[in-house]
Amino acid sequence: MSTATLEVTTPSDREIAMTRVFDASRKLVFDCFTKPELLKRWGLGPRAWKLTECEIDLRVGGAWRFVTTKNTGEVMALGGVFLEIVVPERIVQTERFEDAWYAGEGRNTMIFVESGGKTSMTLTCLYDSKETRDSVLKSPMEGGVSTSYDRLAEMLPTFAAESRE
Numbered sequence: 001m002s003t004a005t006l007e008v009t010t011p012s013d014r015e016i017a018m019t020r021v022f023d024a025s026r027k028l029v030f031d032c033f034t035k036p037e038l039l040k041r042w043g044l045g046p047r048a049w050k051l052t053e054c055e056i057d058l059r060v061g062g063a064w065r066f067v068t069t070k071n072t073g074e075v076m077a078l079g080g081v082f083l084e085i086v087v088p089e090r091i092v093q094t095e096r097f098e099d100a101w102y103a104g105e106g107r108n109t110m111i112f113v114e115s116g117g118k119t120s121m122t123l124t125c126l127y128d129s130k131e132t133r134d135s136v137l138k139s140p141m142e143g144g145v146s147t148s149y150d151r152l153a154e155m156l157p158t159f160a161a162e163s164r165e
Contacts, residue, residue, distance in 0.1 A: 080095045
C-alpha cells in the first residue's frame with residue numbers, strides 16, 4: 001500500500017472503506033483527526049473548500065460539527081455523535097449532512113494502525129442502504145477525501161515539528 005494513494009473498497013453492499021498510509025506516528029495522525037486546531041489547517045474536501053468551523057467534543061456521546069466553505073461562498077455542514085473512542089486506535093461516530101444529499105445517517109469507523117513509523121488509517125462508512133452507498137460512490141467524495149488526505153500528508157512534518165517544541 002502506497003503512502004501517496006487512497007485505496008477505496010466496498011467491503012459490503014452498504015459500506016465504503018478508504019485507507020491511506022501516512023508517514024507519521026499513530027498518535028499524531030489521530031490528533032490530526034480529533035484536534036480542531038490541527039483539523040482546520042488541513043481538512044476537508046477539494047482545494048477550493050476550507051474547513052471554516054470545527055467543533056469536536058471528543059467523548060462518547062459528544063457531538064462533532066464541521067462547516068466547509070467553498071471559495072465561491074457555497075457552504076456544506078455536517079455533524080454527528082461519537083459512539084466509541086479508543087485513543088489513539090479507533091473512533092466510531094455518526095454522520096449526517098445538515099442539507100442532506102443522501103438518505104439516512106452514516107456510521108463512520110476510523111481505525112489507526114502504526115507499523116514502522118507509518119500509520120495506516122482506514123475509514124469505513126456504513127450507510128442505511130445499498131442505494132445510499134452507491135449514490136455516495138458516484139459523488140465527488142473520493143476525490144475530496146483523497147485531496148484532503150494529500151493536504152494532511154503535506155502538513156504532517158510541520159505538525160510533528162510543532163509537537164516537539
